[in-house]
Structure formats: structure tokens, C-alpha cells
Amino acid sequence: MADQKRLALVTGANGGIGFEVVNQLLADGSFHVLLGSRSIEKGEAALADLQSRKLPGTVELVQLDVTDEKSVAAAAKLVEEKHGRLDALVNNAGIARGPGTRAEQMVDCFRVSAVGAQLMSDYFSPLLKKSTGTPRIINVTSGAGSIGNHIARKNFGLKDQVIPYRVCKAAMNMVFACQVRSYEEEGFKIFLYGPGPTVSNLSPPDFFPGKKPTAVGAAPITEMVQGKKDDDAGKYLEYGYEGVFPW
Numbered sequence: 001m002a003d004q005k006r007l008a009l010v011t012g013a014n015g016g017i018g019f020e021v022v023n024q025l026l027a028d029g030s031f032h033v034l035l036g037s038r039s040i041e042k043g044e045a046a047l048a049d050l051q052s053r054k055l056p057g058t059v060e061l062v063q064l065d066v067t068d069e070k071s072v073a074a075a076a077k078l079v080e081e082k083h084g085r086l087d088a089l090v091n092n093a094g095i096a097r098g099p100g101t102r103a104e105q106m107v108d109c110f111r112v113s114a115v116g117a118q119l120m121s122d123y124f125s126p127l128l129k130k131s132t133g134t135p136r137i138i139n140v141t142s143g144a145g146s147i148g149n150h151i152a153r154k155n156f157g158l159k160d161q162v163i164p165y166r167v168c169k170a171a172m173n174m175v176f177a178c179q180v181r182s183y184e185e186e187g188f189k190i191f192l193y194g195p196g197p198t199v200s201n202l203s204p205p206d207f208f209p210g211k212k213p214t215a216v217g218a219a220p221i222t223e224m225v226q227g228k229k230d231d232d233a234g235k236y237l238e239y240g241y242e243g244v245f246p247w
């Protein structure tokens with residue numbers, strides 16, 4: 001029964017790292033997972049794939065474009081009416097770089113990672129406050145957003161085409177800091193995690209040789225949702241290559 005399980009919502013979960021987080025949470029068995037997808041078609045395909053695996057958890061599709069305030073508001077209303085609360089929010093949706101001019105790419109990236117994470121916090125924090133356990137927000141950022149690393153030339157060898165992505169993830173990191181100030185004292189555990197180069201649909205397969213398997217990049221997010229990494233709340237983290245990133 002969904003109402004006896006912990007409730008986790010993952011944005012951008014029709015593929016890549018988000019899909020794998022949902023898969024891992026369903027394998028845990030104690031979660032009802034809301035699989036966020038901006039495309040209903042892709043979301044239904046992901047849902048069918050996961051349901052065919054006969055995992056012990058339960059899952060439902062929530063249509064959600066994190067850049068569209070009406071879509072975020074409608075999703076929050078649906079979750080409120082159906083479940084009355086939320087226990088964990090994973091702000092996973094992201095794009096590396098849209099088509100178009102530099103200006104368009106900058107705005108597109110910013111809208112997904114920064115505007116999206118802020119809108120999700122605004123609309124879902126009232127539901128997280130009704131959590132029956134510890135409310136959790138996990139923001140999936142990137143080490144590419146570390147200003148300290150970039151100034152120190154620890155830049156993963158990434159070139160100028162990654163500037164929109166760097167800037168939007170640095171902005172997402174400030175959204176995280178604002179979440180901490182707004183909700184920490186209300187008992188929320190709030191995380192900022194960059195998976196490091198990980199196999200997904202974000203970049204071409206040959207973009208960064210030696211990427212982590214998707215399940216490895218996703219596992220810390222799953223553990224944050226499960227409450228296994230609470231000591232790491234409030235930090236800018238990766239696991240594997242870096243540890244704690246400089247801001």
C-alpha cells in the first residue's frame with residue numbers, strides 16, 4: 001500500500017541517473033516512488049520497464065516539467081490530494097546544453113537546474129513539512145559548478161561549451177544554500193551531490209572516458225533518500241573522485 005511506504009519524488013526520472021535512483025528505491029521495498037517526467041510518453045515507457053521488474057516497491061508517473069510553474073504547481077496539487085505529504089524530493093532533472101545561441105543555452109540550463117530546483121522547493125516544501133519522518137531534499141548538481149575548482153584549474157578538462165552548465169550548477173548550489181537556511185531548522189536534511197562523470201543520456205558515450213556506471217553514480221542519492229547519509233547533509237559532495245568539492 002502506497003500510504004504505508006515512504007514517499008519519494010524524483011524529477012527527470014525517465015532515464016539516466018534519475019531512472020536508476022527510482023529502480024534502486026523500488027528494490028528497497030519501503031518506498032512509493034513518484035517518477036517525474038516532462039514527457040508523458042517517455043515516463044510511461046520508464047514506468048512499464050520498472051513495473052516489469054517486479055520489484056517490491058511501488059511507483060507512479062507524475063508529469064512534471066520543472067521549468068514550467070504551472071506544471072510544478074499541478075504536480076504538487078496532485079501529490080497533496082493523493083498522498084497529503086512527501087518524505088523526500090530529489091531535484092535530479094538537468095540538461096548539459098540546449099540548442100541555440102550562447103544566450104539561449106545559458107538561459108535553458110539555468111531554467112532547469114536553478115529555476116527548476118527553486119520552484120520544486122517552493123511548491124513541495126509544504127508537503128515535505130507534513131512528512132511522517134525526516135523530510136529530505138537531494139539536489140543533483142555537478143563538480144563543474146565548483147568555482148573553487150575552476151579557478152584552481154581542476155576543471156575535468158571540460159571546454160568552453162560547458163560554460164552554461166557550469167554557471168547553472170553554481171546557481172543550483174546557491175538554491176541549495178537557500179534551502180538550508182529556510183528549512184534546516186525545521187528538521188530537514190538537505191543534500192548537494194555531484195555524481196561525477198557517469199553513464200547517462202547527458203553526454204556522448206566518448207565524452208569522458210572512464211565514467212562511473214549509472215548505478216554507481218545513482219547509489220549515493222538513493223542512500224540520501226533512505227537516510228543512510230545524514231552526516232553528509234549540508235556539504236557539496238561527490239563520492240569516488242573528489243570527496244567534498246570547494247564551493
Ligand SMILES: NC(=O)c1ccc[n+]([C@@H]2O[C@H](COP(=O)([O-])OP(=O)(O)OC[C@H]3O[C@@H](n4cnc5c(N)ncnc54)[C@H](OP(=O)(O)O)[C@@H]3O)[C@@H](O)[C@H]2O)c1
Pocket residue numbers: 011012013014015016017018037038039042064065066067091092093094095112116140141142143194195196197198199200201202203
Ligand atoms: N551524467 C553525468 O556525468 C553527470 C555528472 C554530474 C552531474 N550530473 C547531473 O545528474 C542529473 C541527471 O542527469 P543524467 O546524467 O542522468 O542525464 P540524463 O540521462 O540526460 O537525464 C536527465 C533527465 O532530466 C530530464 N529533464 C531535462 N529537462 C527537464 C525539465 N525541464 N523538467 C523535467 N525533467 C527534465 C530529462 O528528461 P528528457 O528525457 O525529457 O530530456 C532526463 O529525464 C542532472 O542534474 C545532471 O546535471 C550528471
